[in-house]
Amino acid sequence: MTEYSMQELLEWNEKIEEIARAEGLDYYEQEFEICSYEDMIGYETYVGMPSHYPHWSYGKNYERTKTLHKYNLTGLPYEMVINSDPCIAYLMKDNTLLLQILTIAHVYGHNDFFKNNRLFKLGTRAKDTVEMFKNHANRIREYIQDPGIGYAKVEKILNAAHAIKYQISRNIGVKVLSQEEKRREMLQRYRRPKSEYPLLEPRPKDEEVPPDFKKIPVEPEEDMLLFIMKYSKLSEWERDILSIVREETLYFLPQIETKIMNEGWASFWHYNILNKLNLEQGLHLEFLKRHNQVIRPLLGQLNPYYIGFKIFEDLRKRHEDNPQIIFEVREIERDQSFIRRYLTRELCEEMNLFEYTKIGSSYIITEVSDEEGWESIRDTIANSVGLSGIPVIKVSEWVQKDNTLILEHEYDGREIELSYAYETLKHIVDLWDGKVMLITNIDNKRKLIICDEEKRVALMDA
């Protein structure tokens, strides 16, 4: 920090907090840590956590982050906020004063979002965040150092666990039912009369088949990691690694599901707060330049900062009588519903959104934002954000006589990438220690991918 002192930052922060509170932001206690460029890349690599378990994928992440920044491909100032209580954020010491002010204001937006959005409230325990990651790191390191286990074995399990880490329950904060509870629930559904006056209903043609209660799982299971933890032959430490990876995914799920909202919200607030700070002209010009960099549209892509910012701005403008509406939206929505409800035709047009599809080897524009096109574009975006961009694959059956695991892809018109599926199945075989099959659709035909114990993969008609 050359051109400004810590004292100055404190003063700016005080002004920012004053405005933030007056505007109604409600946030956790905030801590800023001022660090160097290298430390920043280190934090970014390990998802912001002061401690995290080791895995080569973070080494790869580091190289990529470094390259991106080296060639300035992101164009974004560094910013890193952790969903924890107190909320921790990192400021890079080489940043200009204006960038620090902008980042501080931006951070309060995120902080408020972490504290108030429904998904975060239900799905994460901000108080325990830092402790949880530290605990995970310690456990994994213990396994690595255990002479009976060692680095190679731990890495193999981590590789496999990472491969299916997003195959977990998408309903955040819902209680996990045991198989027994599920069975009871199914039985109730089966027994419950279909209408209040069953005798007046037409008699069903076939006698309804009662559900198969012996089947495991009793109904298709979305939480693949949990299922494998429960029913596979893995040893205790291997199960523990799966649970670590699963817990970490659960922690990040709200962030994955609210990327556009979260960034939009933070950008909306840094913009409004800085406008109220009465910055002197030089700082103000830099502010406008930086702000426009952050929320600029990226040609052919979707910039979450841009879309989120535009929607919140639009909401506030359209509801002058009810300034509270944006607070309600940030509390109850996730990206998918946020886009579906609040991405209007006008916004689509203003942002020149368009839709394209790969046909043959080229990309063809299929819709543009006009009367007929905008709804399709809106739905496409809603269906590709967060976990909606990841195929739903459920465990449908465990065939116990030859220990085969049958998975089924819930086909919604989008095909899975086969080359990736093959490799992912091999990872699952590592965990399951038996044959794994996946049912999916390719070219509108049902297909079966089989990966046997030797990791030989075959694709056939189902």
Add this chain to the structure above:
Amino acid sequence: MAIFREYVNSGRDRAAEDRRRHKELVEESIKKNIGNIIAEESIIGQSKDKKIKIPIKGIKEYQFVYGKNGPSAGSGDGSEKRGEKIGGEKAGKKGQGSGQAGNQEGEEIYETEITIEELINYLFDDMNLPDIDKKKIAELESIRSYKNLGYQRKGIPPRLAKKRSVIEKIKRKQGYLRNNRSLIDSEEEREEDDIVQNIEDDSKKRFPFSEDDLRYRRVREDRKKDFNAVVICIMDVSGSMDQTKKYLARSFYFLLYQFIKLKYANVDVVFIAHTTTAKEVNENEFFHRGESGGTYISSGYEKALEIIEQRYNPNSWNIYAFHCSDGDNWSEDNKRAVELGQKLCDICNLFGYGEIVPGYYSSGSTIKNEFQKSIKRKNFSIITMTSKDDVLPGLKKLLEKEGE
């Protein structure tokens, strides 16, 4: 009120270990893909320090992801029309900004610069190849070196040691002066001044070199013992050998050459192309010029034997001959081919026959069967290559033969 604190750097590079492991995995992936990489390079004339750029596929983190059959969205500049084609620039990086969590990587290709030597080292590193059996008597032709063993009084002008000669002259001069002075001491000292004067005059006078001053360097010509090797590449270039087959042959020769080069100081390469007749050609012609016509394998062997006789005496050269063909020999030639093949076995360290059959219909050609039946030599080896993946194992098989 928020807390501000300065980060205390513990000096620890926390990502170091994970980066090291990632790098290790990348290297492993290079090793796996090496068969594809090396075939691109020209075989000889490349210095080992030449850097080549090779693409490495990033170490992927596989997960279930969607393919590209669904629609995607992006923001444009308002000029977009339905049905318009867009370039990779607009559409290429799908998903990057859309907040997709696990699948934004797509095809990641790193490019890394690596020298040919490093590449070869990677390659032979864990192949565990046997040490090859060099011919002990073979003595070198390589650069002669001279060792300085001091000085001598007689010698030829080019070896005149100038500095040493000047030193000798100064020694003699000092001796002469001292001698004069001692003469004076023994005589009366009256004329001292006069004599001193004389001596001073003397020292100003020229004091020429005499024959006795000259010294010459004594040198010993060091015949460094070394081993020479020649790789004789024989290839069938008849009509049936298409580019794919030649590509395989080329990868193979390249590896063989690189391996032999690791073991010997001097490696010559001879290229012999044959159809029904054979001739020695240069590298470029060898790989790129196709000819039509039938095949007499024996013609290639004959040429090889001829060249060995003229230029590479088996007593001083380690000879590695290798023949690539698709096995389409004219049957009347088979007998002679076997005969000459045996002869080659007699004089070569190693003689190999590689049959290249792209696709999987390798029932084996007649000539291959003939070779198998009739040439039972320790230093003869037959390998079959159907695709790039067979090149390395083939080479390994061939070289292991030598270690037996």
